[in-house]
Amino acid sequence: MIIGLSIAALLSVGLSGLHIFDSRKLRGMSDGNTLTDGASKQMLRGLLYCQSVFYLTSAAVLLICALKLISGMYAFSLLLFIGLNFGIFAIWNLYVAMLSNPESTKRFYLQAVVLFSVSCLSLFGALTA
Numbered sequence: 001m002i003i004g005l006s007i008a009a010l011l012s013v014g015l016s017g018l019h020i021f022d023s024r025k026l027r028g029m030s031d032g033n034t035l036t037d038g039a040s041k042q043m044l045r046g047l048l049y050c051q052s053v054f055y056l057t058s059a060a061v062l063l064i065c066a067l068k069l070i071s072g073m074y075a076f077s078l079l080l081f082i083g084l085n086f087g088i089f090a091i092w093n094l095y096v097a098m099l100s101n102p103e104s105t106k107r108f109y110l111q112a113v114v115l116f117s118v119s120c121l122s123l124f125g126a127l128t129a
Contacts, residue, residue, distance in 0.1 A: 083122030
């Protein structure tokens, strides 16, 4: 369980870095893109930052659960919550990949695989907590 949850924590930190990098790319968007309104850019950037904070918080909780610093009863519910959330994020990324243009679908599929991996590792960690 320690190795699986540690890997899930590292993947979660990587996803957070990816989201922060994506939100920085939003700053450089030209007016030819679909998000021309400044409020839309700000709202999307805020959403990406909130999701990055969730990924970092989840990584911290995964690491704490991997090191068994909290009781198994609490670890079970936290890992179940994190695993289900990452699973929902993976489903949404697959949906966005189906709707997006063909050159960006590989990135969304890869992100969905990473999200699904974190979800599975968290749920398997909950079973052994």
